[in-house]
Amino acid sequence: MVVWSSLTSTPTFSFVDGGDPYYLIHTNPDADGFFLSFELYTTGYGAEWTGELGTFDISCDNPTTSTGICPYFDVDGPGPVEVLGTDFATTGSMTINALDSGGYDIVVHELVFSDGTTFDEFEMTG
DSSP: OOOGGGOSSOOEEEEEOSSSOEEEEEOOHHHHSSEEEEEEESSTTOSSOSSOSEEEEOOOSOTTTSOOEEEEEETTTTSSSOOBTTTSOOEEEEEEEEEETTEEEEEEEEEEOTTSOEEOOEEEEO
């Protein structure tokens, strides 16, 4: 279990404007020992979410039917273990309470990677 209040660093948050603008929230693998990242695409990786607030499925396997909310998890940060989520088969749901230039407030209700790795509900703010 990840105890979010015990992180030694504040997760990084940014908005990457480009051909497919997206929000990026991720932990610091060197400081925290693991890497958890959420890329929230507003156009290209999914048509079902375009940046609005609310509760949405976590999915980025189909540009037409997905939300473009794509998580990645590397259990050992900079280590040799493979990063989960690169197969775009991760499922779950997320409530986006705030997401703009001022910061973020997300609640991940469930997160299930294709290898069976799961996360209990958690909130990230910054």
